[in-house]
Amino acid sequence: MKIAEAILHYLKASNVEYVFGIPAGIVGPLYDSLIDVDIKPIITKNEAGAAYMAARYASTSGKLAVCAGAGAVGVSNMMNGIADAMRAKAPMLILAGYINRWQMGKGAIQELDGEQMVKGVTKYTATILDEQDVLAELDRAVRIALTPPCGPVFLSIPIDVQRAEAPEPLPEPASLADLQAVRPEPAALAQAAELIDRSSRGLIMVGRGGRGLTEEIKRLSEHLKWPIVTTPAGKGVVPTDFALNLGNYGFSSTNAASDYVNSEEPDCVLILGTSLGEASTCNFNDVLVAGRKVIHIDRDPSVLGRVFKPDVAIVGDLREAVPYLAANTRKSAASFRKPVPVNDPYERNHAGLSLRLFLEGLRSVMPANTRYVCDIGEFTNFVLKYLDIAEGGDFEINLDYGAMGSAIAGGAGLHAADPTRPVAVIAGDGCFFMNGMDILTAKEYKMPVIYIIVNNAMLSYVERGQKFLYKRSIPDYKQERISIADMMSVAGIRTMTVERLEDLSDIPAFTRELDGPVLIEVVTDGSEPAPILDRLKALVK
Structure with missing residues (x-):
């Protein structure tokens, strides 16, 4: 079996469904091997489109997305999509073809070091020059991509390496559940629950990390009678009609969300699954947290305390943290009345379609x-x-x-x-x-x-x-x-x-x-x- 085909068999065993990209000569063996392996190619009109497709596939599903294209020009075109995946923490593997090893340093067509180009926007990069290293490097890269905080990884493989015979056996595919299990510390969860119980009125901020946990977050909100605001990336995690959802906060806040954050009502903020970036905080405006106790939970330890210092910082998966807080805090007898509508009335102050x-x-x-x-x-x-x-x-x-x-x-x-x-x-x-x-x-x-x-x-x-x-x-x-x-x-x-x-x-x-x-x-x-x-x-x- 050729290395190109072995790569695809490993990816198939890792539940990869698609390869997004544009074929080219120096990545030809990979595309040829797709005929023999049940992974569907999606051939785009531009490599940038392939990377954007893969980034959104990965960021919404949590599954590994794969892009394949030519090194040099193809990778250059993919750069924005790779950077997009990096900021979205989307698990993505970029497979780039490269010139024959014997051509390196001679000025071959499309000779450019793609590894150096993408280092700033990937979690891991490697150019693989030894046939014996390909599958081990592939396995390492996939595991890194799927380990929180997830992100894109890049492998550059010369065409003659792709055509070489593959070493045996194939590595065992990574277990997604094992890689992504980030268990919160019980003591930190207990501290958060105690802080919530001492608070009279609070606010829950929900980011992208809450995706897939709609019902759990709603139950916690109803249990505490704490209203919710969503970040731009967290919009849609909680439906608009939910009785405690005040809508988007950050850039282009709803009036209800902005008014509540700027009021004196909440004395505690529970922040779930957001890095608190510029768009989520109105340019890092501390009105969100000033004078309030802050609990911040995220799978990425690097974001905790980076913008606002929390009183309780918890590294962990919301799938464990949110149910724990609902089960280990007092049910509130308070009531909350959501302003309806959440935005000020429309004003006809323009021409044309609104x-x-x-x-x-x-x-x-x-x-x-x-x-x-x-x-x-x-x-x-x-x-x-x-x-x-x-x-x-x-x-x-x-x-x-x-x-x-x-x-x-x-x-x-x-x-x-x-x-x-x-x-x-x-x-x-x-x-x-x-x-x-x-x-x-x-x-x-x-x-x-x-x-x-x-x-x-x-x-x-x-x-x-x-x-x-x-x-x-x-x-x-x-x-x-x-x-x-x-x-x-x-x-x-x-x-x-x-x-x-x-x-x-x-x-x-x-x-x-x-x-x-x-x-x-x-x-x-x-x-x-x-x-x-x-x-x-x-x-x-």
């Missing part, structure tokens, strides 16, 4: 179990503040890295991770022009992803930011309006255009019984004020 009202109406025309994946742009602020996530739905964003175009390819990654639930991508025209061609990848593989593209024909985040910061702007930020719906129609994608709120009623029929992707272009003029002051003030500070 993106806020469109997003507030979207829930009524989309399936309740829709998983939304949000891209990056001014529209993101509207989404974080105004989009409701129903019971059974979910939401995915990587605002920590903030790469425009990441969700367009990422939507296909969500579908690959769970084909049973609908996926809707929300992106802007700028995102589309950066990475929109991977909508065609969804078409090639008949993935029924709904792409909602907000087209305001400008780089509006930049336009408003420049005016806020410098009191002037550049005319080039406003661009010629191009119909994205027409562009995609030519490519065989079914499309519709939303120019009035009344057009929302056409969406259910348009998105019913899909056999591939569809695109909804939402036409706005960009005049509606966006809830972006937190971000702009951060740039000043």
Whole structure:
């Protein structure tokens, strides 16, 4: 058996379902071996798209994602997606082909040291020059990727090594459950429970790490009668309609979440599964914790105390910590009345279609179990503040890295991770022009992803930011309006255009019984004020 095939057999035994990437000569043996191993290739339109797909597949499923492409040019194109996975703590393996060993140092085509390129955005890198080391290095890299805090790992393998005979036997695949078991210290949990019992009123902040624990977190909230705020990455962990969910906090907070955090009511904050980054804390504003007791629980020890000093820091899995706290604290007899609605009333202070009202109406025309994946742009602020996530739905964003175009390819990654639930991508025209061609990848593989593209024909985040910061702007930020719906129609994608709120009623029929992707272009003029002051003030500070 050749090493290329042995690599794939090991990955298959490790429950790898897909290889995302673009084939090339120096990674040819790996792609050829896919014919003999039951792992499905997903060939994208750009290596960046492959990495974004893999990152979203891994970050939402927790399973290992695999990218394969050429060293040098392929890896260069993947860089943003690899960095995205690093910030999202997504377990991802990048397999890069490399030139023959005998060609090294002679100026061969595509000779560039990919290992050095990716060191800053990976947990582990290696260039493997000895056939005897390949499978051991592969096993080591996979285990590192899947060990919390998870992240991307990179292996560069020369083409002649890929073609060599594999040593036997294959390593035993890693046990995901064993690798990811981070047991919290019982004494720390008891200390947290005692602190909660001494508090009169508290607040629970839920981040990305709470995903998959919706019911447990709701039970804890109801038990304590402590309201919940979610970080941007934690949006959707708790459904919008939950009686104690105040909504998004951080950049583009709901009014209810911001008001409660800024009030004197909570005297304790329980922080679950978030690194407390800039977007989750309104630029590290200590109003969240000032004068309050703080309990912070996360699987990544490096984030505990990095931003705010907790009174109790617990390294551990929320799957153990949250039920423990519900079982070992006093049930509160207090009551909490959630403000409804959680945002101030709409004000007609703009021309054209209201993106806020469109997003507030979207829930009524989309399936309740829709998983939304949000891209990056001014529209993101509207989404974080105004989009409701129903019971059974979910939401995915990587605002920590903030790469425009990441969700367009990422939507296909969500579908690959769970084909049973609908996926809707929300992106802007700028995102589309950066990475929109991977909508065609969804078409090639008949993935029924709904792409909602907000087209305001400008780089509006930049336009408003420049005016806020410098009191002037550049005319080039406003661009010629191009119909994205027409562009995609030519490519065989079914499309519709939303120019009035009344057009929302056409969406259910348009998105019913899909056999591939569809695109909804939402036409706005960009005049509606966006809830972006937190971000702009951060740039000043």
